[in-house]
Amino acid sequence: MRVGLLTGGGDCPGLNAVIRAVVRKGIEVYGWDLVGFRNGWQGPLEGLTKSLGLAEVEDILVRGGTILGSSRTNPYKTEGGVERIKRVLADQGVDALVAIGGEDTLGVAKRLTDDGVGVVGVPKTIDNDLAATDYTFGFDTAVHIATEAIDRLRTTAESHRRALVVEVMGRHAGWIALHSGLAGGANVILVPERPFSVAKVVSWVKRRFEREYAPIIVVAEGAKPEGGAEMLQSGEKDSFGHVALGGIGAWLADEISRHTGAESRAVVLGHVQRGGTPTAYDRVLATRFGLHAVDAVHDGDFGVMVALRGTDIVRVKLAEATAELKTVPLERYQEAEVFFG
Ligand code: F6P
Numbered sequence: 001m002r003v004g005l006l007t008g009g010g011d012c013p014g015l016n017a018v019i020r021a022v023v024r025k026g027i028e029v030y031g032w033d034l035v036g037f038r039n040g041w042q043g044p045l046e047g048l049t050k051s052l053g054l055a056e057v058e059d060i061l062v063r064g065g066t067i068l069g070s071s072r073t074n075p076y077k078t079e080g081g082v083e084r085i086k087r088v089l090a091d092q093g094v095d096a097l098v099a100i101g102g103e104d105t106l107g108v109a110k111r112l113t114d115d116g117v118g119v120v121g122v123p124k125t126i127d128n129d130l131a132a133t134d135y136t137f138g139f140d141t142a143v144h145i146a147t148e149a150i151d152r153l154r155t156t157a158e159s160h161r162r163a164l165v166v167e168v169m170g171r172h173a174g175w176i177a178l179h180s181g182l183a184g185g186a187n188v189i190l191v192p193e194r195p196f197s198v199a200k201v202v203s204w205v206k207r208r209f210e211r212e213y214a215p216i217i218v219v220a221e222g223a224k225p226e227g228g229a230e231m232l233q234s235g236e237k238d239s240f241g242h243v244a245l246g247g248i249g250a251w252l253a254d255e256i257s258r259h260t261g262a263e264s265r266a267v268v269l270g271h272v273q274r275g276g277t278p279t280a281y282d283r284v285l286a287t288r289f290g291l292h293a294v295d296a297v298h299d300g301d302f303g304v305m306v307a308l309r310g311t312d313i314v315r316v317k318l319a320e321a322t323a324e325l326k327t328v329p330l331e332r333y334q335e336a337e338v339f340f341g
Contacts, residue, residue: 002033003297004094005052007066008040008073008105012124012138013278014286016060016067018100021290023057030298035092040101041108042073044085049092061283064276074239075108082115089117096297100124102136103322104240106305110318113303120296121305121318122289126274129173132321133307137286142169142273143179149269150184150216157214163205163256163264167249169273170220171242173327176273181218182336188215189336190252192222192230193327201252202259204341209262219252221245246270288313 005022007015019036026032036050037043050056050068060067075081089097096118099109102125109119123130126142146168157164166186168176174191181189187208190196201217208215222245224230231247249266256264278286285308292306292313304315 001030001095002035002093004035004037004044004089004092004097005068006037006040006043006097006099007068007070007124008099008101008108009070010102010125011065011070011274012126013064013141013274013276014137014282015065015100015124016063017137017278017283017286018122018124018290018293019052019067020057020060021287022098022294023052023054025291025294027054030294035094036068039069039071040073040105041075041085042071043068044088044097045073045075045078045081047088047091062277064278072104072238072240074104076111077239082112085112086117096120096302098122098293098297102127103130103325106130106318107322110303110322113318118297118300118302119318120293120302121321122293123305123307123321126176127170127173128175129325129327130321131324131326132305132316134310135285135308137278137282137289138274139175140281141276141279142176143183144279145273145276146176146180146218146269147183149267149272150180150186150218153267154184154214154216157216160263161209161214163215163217163253163260163262165217165219165249165253165256165264165266167219167221167246167266167268169269171222171245172325174220174223174333175328177218177220177223178328178332178336182339184216184218185339186216186218187213188217188340190217190219190223191328191333192220192224194333195224195226195228197226198252198255198259202256205256205262206260207341209260217252217256219249221248223248
């Protein structure tokens with residue numbers, strides 16, 4: 001059997017761990033031949049391949065990024081895209097695909113399965129916003145990076161008695177903000193799911209200053225003030241219709257200064273959250289996802305995604321996994337509110 005592998009969407013620590021696990025188990029347990037497709041769906045669309053043998057995956061477990069490259073290519077936005085993919089797979093003698101990605105990549109995987117291509121999905125995203133899995137790999141690493149940044153920003157904030165606004169990733173879901181904010185002892189956490197009142201944020205910041213503390217405000221890039229809209233870097237959309245967000249941190253820091261008279265600074269963590277080596281947790285989760293994806297392909301169980309439920313890896317329908325985003329529930333946010341102010 002010949003199996004193709006691709007990584008799509010924003011990169012994420014742990015992608016290489018999945019690739020390694022699929023290649024090792026595919027070759028050593030099932031005797032497969034594997035081929036990598038470069039740059040997400042662009043690979044099978046344009047026939048861009050990379051050979052994937054044991055030697056190619058020897059030292060990649062701890063390496064961030066993806067040896068296959070990634071892109072946000074949407075074959076359903078390309079004239080004749082599906083037919084081109086089918087032709088490339090036939091030319092390459094590929095019987096099935098393992099697609100590692102988030103909502104967009106897996107949304108394409110689902111549609112391709114409906115169109116007759118055998119695909120098994122592996123969930124990745126630092127945002128942890130994929131439904132049907134308790135956690136995605138990459139999230140733990142991003143939370144660690146953001147928490148370390150918050151710890152460091154706290155000492156400089158205290159030295160200067162400034163408010164520090166930390167903008168983290170999270171377009172529609174505030175999981176990174178919530179977890180890093182809780183772990184880092186932030187005194188305000190703002191998420192896309194809950195439009196915030198600037199007056200309330202200002203009052204929490206003032207309270208913290210009164211108690212001789214320097215306030216740390218963690219804000220997800222997709223958070224918005226009540227009655228306001230998300231802040232955009234530009235109006236441009238990618239092929240899945242997403243705009244690039246950014247700017248809420250700087251805007252909020254200005255508002256805080258204006259209303260409190262205290263100095264404030266904004267720090268945007270940006271792609272630092274996605275780079276570098278994965279944590280041990282993410283290496284293990286990514287490896288287990290890879291191993292189970294191989295079994296799904298072996299069983300001919302296409303149109304599924306491997307998912308974490310408790311401590312078990314299970315298979316769920318791609319349709320279920322991509323139906324809606326997993327956002328932060330109100331009760332989870334309310335747990336954190338105890339620490340605001
Ligand atoms: O992968 C999702 C994500 O991390 C979002 O939180 C963020 O908005 C986006 O990627 C930014 O990605 P890029 O700059 O690569 O388009």
